[in-house]
Amino acid sequence: MxxxxxxxxxxxxxxxxxxxxxxxxxxxxxxxxxxxxxxxxxxxxxxxxxxxxxxxxxxxxxxxxxxxxxxxxxxxxxxxxxxxxxxxxxxxxxxxxxxxxxxxxxxxxxxxxxxxxxxxxxxxRADFWRERLFDVLREGLAYGDSGLGKSEAVNVEYVSTNPTGLLHVGHARGSVFGDVLASLLAKAGYKVAREYYVNDAGKQVEALRDSFIGRLKQQCGEPIPDSAFGTIYQYPGEEIADAARAALAADGARWRALALAASPDAVALDAAQRFAVGYMMDRIREDLAALGVRHEVFTSERHDLVEKGKVDAALEALTGLGHIYTGVLEPPKGKTPEDWEPRPQTLFRATNFGDDVDRPLKKSDGSWTYFASDIAYHLDKFRRGFRTMIDVWGADHAGYVKRVAAAVKAVTDGAGTLDVKICQLVRFLDRGEPVKMSKRAGNVITVRDVVDRVGKDVMRLIMLTRKNDAPLDFDFAKVEEQSKDNPVFYIQYAHARCCSVFRQVREVFPNIDTKDSRLMGISLNLLTDSGELGLIKALAAWPRTVEAAAEAHEPHRLAFYLYDVAAAFHGHWNRGKDEPGLRFIVEGNEPLTLARLALVRGVQLVIASGLGVIGVTPVEEMR
RNA sequence: GCUCCCGUAGCUCAGAGGAUAGAGCAACGGUUUCCUAAACCGUGGGCCGCAGGUUCGAGUCCUGCCGGGAGCGCCA
Missing domain, CATH: 3.30.1360.70 (Arginyl tRNA synthetase N-terminal domain)
Structure with a gap:
């Protein structure tokens, strides 16, 4: 940068x-x-x-x-x-x-x-702190940028939901977390790749394809009741009917022929699958865009790994390293499934790399397990130059961490490291009452629904008000409230207040020059109040906060920091109510006003810089 | 049964191996209806789940228990 x-x-x-x-x-x-x-x-x-x-x-x-x-x-x-x-x-x-x-x-x-x-x-000494304020003014929004990462390549993979439906609210936290972590690492001097893994190779996308074809048939007049979706056809979501409508609108003759064919051939089936997956990915991307979440690389399990032989290659590599054997697993202790039968399987020696049991790589029909493609995927990332990989997963995948970490260690021969960040569940509430997550059969509340209601800024900031591994409450009533109890409002308000000072100063000093270049040329020696110096010290903690948050892979620290800065600013502002001498704009004293404007500008810049990493708009006025 | 995560003030949670463990809410007591913008100031409140260990030093790291949550051969 x-x-x-x-x-x-x-x-x-x-x-x-x-x-x-x-x-x-x-x-x-x-x-x-x-x-x-x-x-x-x-x-x-x-x-x-x-x-x-x-x-x-x-x-x-x-x-x-x-x-x-x-x-x-x-x-x-x-x-x-x-x-x-x-x-x-x-x-x-x-x-x-x-x-x-x-x-x-x-x-x-x-x-x-x-x-x-x-x-x-x-x-x-106070002079030292005052000079830090000049740092802020000089660097502007880039204040806090660090060389910590030494341009090391880091791969951050997040969202990666299956393209079998829309992005539901449960995915919001990981999406925001991953996106902000990537921005944070970039600010800390790493070369970051933002990646999405598209699981488009398994049975689930075949089920999507079949549901899609079912919807096509339905829309072409075949008597298929809606109740068939979710039962005969696996996926009930309305968005698959949307996909069918989109297909028919784009090329009615072609899709009608497919829908009405007695038994479509493999080529037709494949075309249907590609269309359905493509449609879902477009919708997912749209919703991510509405949330301000972006990716640079979309890796397709099917096209980039399976069809290029990379799964076979990865497993051959593992075999060559001696980490694969055929064996029989013990049944899981305590709760043996009814249909359990001991069976020889192709196993990865995960126990040699810190996992609890060895893990199967092939299903009974001979095809690779999802885990096998995951090994190939992480090896692929490693071969693309990422020694450091971060995966952001939902809480339901927590039990999967050890085996993938073990696989990364094994397949990269110890040269690659994987940090899996687990995002715990979000409880969506309204005035303390749990919100139902399904609207009607098969239609869950989507990320888009929530973003449309509260806005992306609220959604993003609230998702960072807890450590990733702690559960989080999202109360619609609270996050929309305009009060100091709402961190989104509180931080935004601090920034808006800064902007307000710059608007108001013109009424007292009509010709005052408040450009940064001017503020950098003044003396700050008039900033002597403990509240003023305290604010500067808070601003000077920003570079350290960025570095520490980046090292720990903990973007929530940014939100907590910004809350602290806002609190310090509001606190100082409130003192000005009782002691007018502490206000930023001092009638008849332009040098003092300018020095204090420099401070306000510093607060404004640091908050804007921090919100920029979080992906929240720093508003100039509250409404 | 096993694995992972969590356990810190009444509640929701911060806490980067450091000192007398913090914030917000709630409670209690006051101030203010001002216009610098959606209040402000103050008070009380804690065997950091329990027990060991490592360390000059542990809420933080390790081990074992207790309690809560999630997951647990071929699904993804």
Whole structure:
């Protein structure tokens, strides 16, 4: 991603450890304050070693710099003294003393205090924080972009619902989660591929085809009752009737001939299947677009794997590695199915790679199992250059994680890693009452239904208000409420308030120039209030939040962060109600107003930047 | 029976191996009907399910239990 480079403003002006920073190779992207000072402290430890105050060759990899739990302790806390104590052969507090003494000489450090078992609490000078606000203004929406990923290729696969019906609400969470995770990783400097796996090879798509043909027959006048769909024909969904209508509208003669044929040949059947799958995928893509979810790669199980022989090839590879054998599985313990019979099967030695039992690769009719194509699919991703793969699945697939992770390990010979993110169920409620998920027989509530009702912004943000592996409540009454209890409203409102300040300032200062270029040229020394500095500190936490969320594959952290920033902003705004001197627009004092506008602009940019990753529109006005 | 996920304030949940564990709601007590936009300020509330272990340090990592949810040969 293109962004203006150039070192942070504090660099080089003072000369403290200027050389050491280069040794550490810190990237000149927007500063992650915490990793910045981690680097400073690591360099300092080296200098103390060189001077003989500490032993040489200390390992500083476990040194962390974090926000202290209690803000009263300062801006930053480091555990350096404690993690170095053992190797240095000195008590933590002695090391802390040495480090703190040096840190007090640092031009950006106002105070360094030793606390508890050997923490060093740092207070950073206000000037340093004010310069971080310039970082925000300079980088704009790109603030928070990170080089963390070092352009490493990562494949994120999400949604991947079967093309046998529409995208129902149950798929919304994984869709949003995957989409935002992909955006987040891109912001953190990874090269991301957004992928959808189309399961168009199994019996289910044949059943779709047959239901589609049934609908064709019905629409061509054959006496097939609606009750046949869901019984004789597997899929009852109205969308399959839509598909039939679309087919007849496009080429009536051709599809009528197929519908009325006594026994269609294989070519005709295949054409019907392709049409039905194509139609469903179009509808799914439309609904995903309405939700703002996009993919770059659609991999077809049938066309890209099976027909290209990649399933056979993958299984041959596994065989070559010695991970496949023929054997008989034990029945599942505790609950043996009625029709259980011991039978020799083609098995993958999953137990060698952390799974609990070996897994079958062939069905009794000799065809590959779904698991077999999944192995081929992940090998295919790996061969396309993705060592890191992330799959986003629904809770109902949780039991499948171990075997696929085992297969990835086996088939890539340990070189590929798979992280499966499981999204727990969403309970859709209205005023606390569960919402029925089926409208009438065979017609479930779709993602589109909900997006049409509440909008994509609400849908997306709410889906990130919980950790992926915790269940989530989606209450229609609550998410549409305009109050501070609604996180969507609360965050949007903070952004809208920022916009409102810029609109209103013209009434007081008709000719004021509030362009970023102007704001970057002013002095921020007038920002002295604790609320103002607190807001800047909140903004300065954005790069760290992006990096941490990306590393953990946890996009929900962005939503929580934005809520915190909004809370800090609303809190400061509210203080201005009682103390007019704290308001952003100060009549008769343009320099102060400009400094505060810079702060408002920073809040606006960071919220817009964060909402951008989440895929939510930052609104300029509440309505 | 086995596997995975969850268990943190009355409720819904945050919590990146660090200090005296946080937020919102609810409860309680006050303020305000202002116009800078949909309220604001404050208070109380906790064996972080239980028991061990690793660690200088565990809500966080490991093991075992207890409780809740999901899944469990060839479907996808």
């Amino acid at each position: 293109e962004k203006p480079h150039g070192p942070p403003l504090s660099r080089g002006r003072h000369g403290w450890s200027a050389g050491a920073l280069h040794v550490l190779g810190e990237t000149p992207t927007a500063m992650n304050v915490f990793s910045h000072f981690r680097g400073e402290i690591a360099a300092l430890v080296e200098r103390l070693s060189a001077a003989g105050a500490l032993p040489a060759g200390l390992d500083t990899s476990r040194v962390t710099v974090e926000p202290p739990r209690d803000p009263a302790h300062g801006d930053l806390a480091t555990n350096a003294a404690m993690v170095l104590a053992k190797a240095a052969g000195k008590p933590p507090r002695a090391i802390a003393d040495a480090i703190a003494t040096e840190l007090r000489k640092h031009p950006s450090i106002e105070a360094a205090e030793i606390a508890g078992p050997g923490f060093i609490n740092l207070r950073v």
